[in-house]
Amino acid sequence: MLEAINLTKVYEDGIVAVDHLNLRVENGEIFCLLGANGAGKTTTVNLFLNFIPPTEGTALIDGIDVTKEPLKSKNYVSYVSENVMLYGNFTARQNLEYFTRLAGKKNFSKNDYYDALRRVGLQEEAFEMKVKNFSKGMRQKTGIAIAIMKDAPNIILDEPTSGLDPKAGAEFLTLIEQLKEEGKAVFMSTHDIFRAKTIADRVGIMKEGRLPLVKTKEELLKEDLNKLYVEYMQEKIKS
Template identity: 55%
Template sequence: MTVPYEIDHLVKRYDNGVLAVDDLHLSVQKQEIFCMLGANGAGKTTTLMVSLGFTPPSGGTVRISGYDITREPLEAKAHVAYVSENVQLYGNFTAMQNIRFFSELSSRGKMEDAALHEVLARVGLGADAHKRRVRGFSKGMRQRLGIAIAIIRDADLILLDEPTSGLDPKGGLDFMNLLQELRREGRAVFMTTHDIFRAREIADRIGIMVRGKLVRVLETDEIEHADLAAIYTHYIDQMAIQEGGARPDTTALQ
């Protein structure tokens, strides 16, 4: 059985010398939600960028359903769906046109309109929104559309980059429920976030990343008991002390 998401000793050093990801090693199994916590510039997003082949790794590998993203990018991408932090789509197109276009690009091939409407309804976009241009959508609606586009790809692995930031409470809750559903369907979910409380609610495992290093992974049984906030701030403080009180330089990573 292949593992949906496998990161093997990943190192990413940018051209300007900044070490963004330092020997990252983890895997996400099917039916599992993995939340990656970390401050701005901890290397979470870079991990995703490398995982999607947008930028090559400096060392180590990323495998998606067994395919190495650098060696077999197209096969790997056929098994992954991605939702960005702030979903932006083609503003001139309606929601339906957007999702239809992306459905044509996905490995599953073209889908019936009825099926697409169904998916849109599932993520909570009302029928009136399907025919509207995306330019006028609120952030929550765009986020829903983004997850709908991820759903139609029917991928084993879903990568989400801080999906809940800027959503209202209702939107956030709906989103979490949707992720639970996806997990039940057997998908692996990898999500980066700053939101400790939501992570605690939903995650099967939680990783903490500080300055490119995965410093701690909390297993399912630990999550319930541990004081996540205390652990998280502890690591950040420790890091700050090691650096001699200097604030982490985050600008280059953003």
């Protein structure tokens, strides 16, 4: 479970990127965060991962305060960024093995790693290729495999589908749904309204660091998320 309580980030230059955000993502729930460029999505993600300290408020991962117990909290969360960081001179399988071991999981065979790479749809011939020449989508898939192998109860993804081709994007949705079925809490920022509507149990539209609009799947069956988003862009919905 992920929880933000009055979570606030004011950067050194005075920009209020996240403004007293209150949010809870339950186990077995997919929460998609929409919002214009600069709305505060990545900052929210970075606060949950304790990459940056909050100015005020608390981010909790399975009830663990990420600033008070950073190492412990990291055990309970997997992270996929928009630009996955990998070691260029390692192959996809070696990256997967390295990061999985780093996460404290050491009892896997080569075949287990291959299975994970297969599950995310990386082509077989790329398994033992150095990742330095990988396309963005191939890197993304490797990053998602790393997150799956870590098998943490919470997963945070910042624009994970940017760079994926349509087929990979659709496969990715299936994967995320499987993770939800396994009971994981999934928190994902995206610009893809269509995908958000398809997989999310709840969708939030972030604006100027706040979350003025949160809709459940049931509510979105009756409403047009596209239209809501446009209205929000046109400032008809006040934060």
